[in-house]
Amino acid sequence: MKLRLATLLGDYPGARAVRNGTVKSPLFELDICDAKVSNRVFPRVVNSREFAVAEIALVTFFQARAAGRPLVLVPAVIGAGRHQHQCLVYNAERSGPITPETLAGKRVGIRSVGQTTVTWVRGILQNDHGVDLNAVRWVTFENAHLDGFADPPGLERAQGDKPLLDRLYDGELDAAIIGTGLPDDPRLKPVISNPLQAAREWTLRNGAVSINHMVALDADLARERPDVVREVWRLLCEGKRIAAEPRVEGFDLTPFGLEANRASLALLLTYAEQQGLLARPLTVDELFDDTTRALEMAPHTDNTETTV
Incomplete structure (x- = not known):
């Protein structure tokens, strides 16, 4: 059998x-x-x-x-499969331009700190753009998938059930990391300029894909x-x-x-x-x-x- x-x-x-x-x-x-x-x-x-x-x-x-x-x-x-550089976006109708160099103090929405796309993007910001991750106000919406894992200190939890994307459109968030489901919306601009070219150069430099x-x-x-x-x-x-x-x-x-x-x-x-x-x-x-x-x-x- x-x-x-x-x-x-x-x-x-x-x-x-x-x-x-x-x-x-x-x-x-x-x-x-x-x-x-x-x-x-x-x-x-x-x-x-x-x-x-x-x-x-x-x-x-x-x-x-x-x-x-x-x-x-x-x-x-x-x-x-996809590159990740384009997944960090801001709402140009509400703020901007936002670049990696101006992220300090900004409220950036993420589904979860343990989301793989979030880890890639935050790692790229820290290691390739010199961003101090602790200087950014990361706003989370979900727990990690693994029971018993507590978010590292310094993160904020969104209050209420208003979706992340709605908060970005309404100006409650300055930027957000959005993986699957990133809308094709002209208001949303990448924080990392020329993200596809940046991803190509990152891939060649690291011999890796995200x-x-x-x-x-x-x-x-x-x-x-x-x-x-x-x-x-x-x-x-x-x-x-x-x-x-x-x-x-x-x-x-x-x-x-x-x-x-x-x-x-x-x-x-x-x-x-x-x-x-x-x-x-x-x-x-x-x-x-x-x-x-x-x-x-x-x-x-x-x-x-x-x-x-």
């Missing part, structure tokens, strides 16, 4: 063939969670053992791993069934191949394999530690176990089960 693996995997181009059964395994069936937005399920991934296979935001995974939660990472980037989500496995499953781990990896690789996602200015924003992601993971770990988000320091290799650490993209073979 096939295993049934409780799975959280968003409906992204690279995951679609896995979700709809175009690629499947003789070892197991994936019981896909029907959540419309994966990040709303991330607390269940790190606070219970509900899922055997799960998409997870990287900073959430780092926090869970540092706290000893039984999860291991698979080096497969999942989701809509990845957000990967796949995690239950640690016991990974230890006891390395054959299942390798099959999960095979399906993810086939899904990526089928999607044939275009490169952005030559960059693969959803890279697979540990070495392809090592520099990005190391940099994000540095940012997370600088920002006080981890219970203890972590190395890149600690995120994986012996099986997942060895996974690399393989040439296409003819033994992949497909449906038409």
Whole structure:
């Protein structure tokens, strides 16, 4: 009898063939969670053992791993890959121009201090623009996904249920970090000028891309069934191949394999530690176990089960 693996995997181009059964395994069936937005399920991934296979935001995974939660990472980037420099915006109708150099004292809205996009942007501001993060008035709207994690000191919590974007439009916030769902609105201008060019230069300088989500496995499953781990990896690789996602200015924003992601993971770990988000320091290799650490993209073979 096939295993049934409780799975959280968003409906992204690279995951679609896995979700709809175009690629499947003789070892197991994936019981896909029907959540419309994966990040709303991330607390269940790190606070219970509900899922055997799960998409997870990287900073959430780092926090869970540092706290000893039984999860291991698979080096497969999942989701809509993007640069992050354009995600910090201000409302030019209410204020501005705002630049990294003028952020001190400004009220900047963030969904959560542990949000991966927020960690990337704050790290870029601190390390590339010399911004003193403690001089900015960060306004949060949600707790971290991991139970028991307390926000670092110095943050403000928004009062009431008025959405972040409405507060930015109304002038209650000077700026905001907005990832998925950033409106195409001419009033919203990037704080980092020429953000796509800045992101390209940042990527070349660091040899990294600002990845957000990967796949995690239950640690016991990974230890006891390395054959299942390798099959999960095979399906993810086939899904990526089928999607044939275009490169952005030559960059693969959803890279697979540990070495392809090592520099990005190391940099994000540095940012997370600088920002006080981890219970203890972590190395890149600690995120994986012996099986997942060895996974690399393989040439296409003819033994992949497909449906038409």
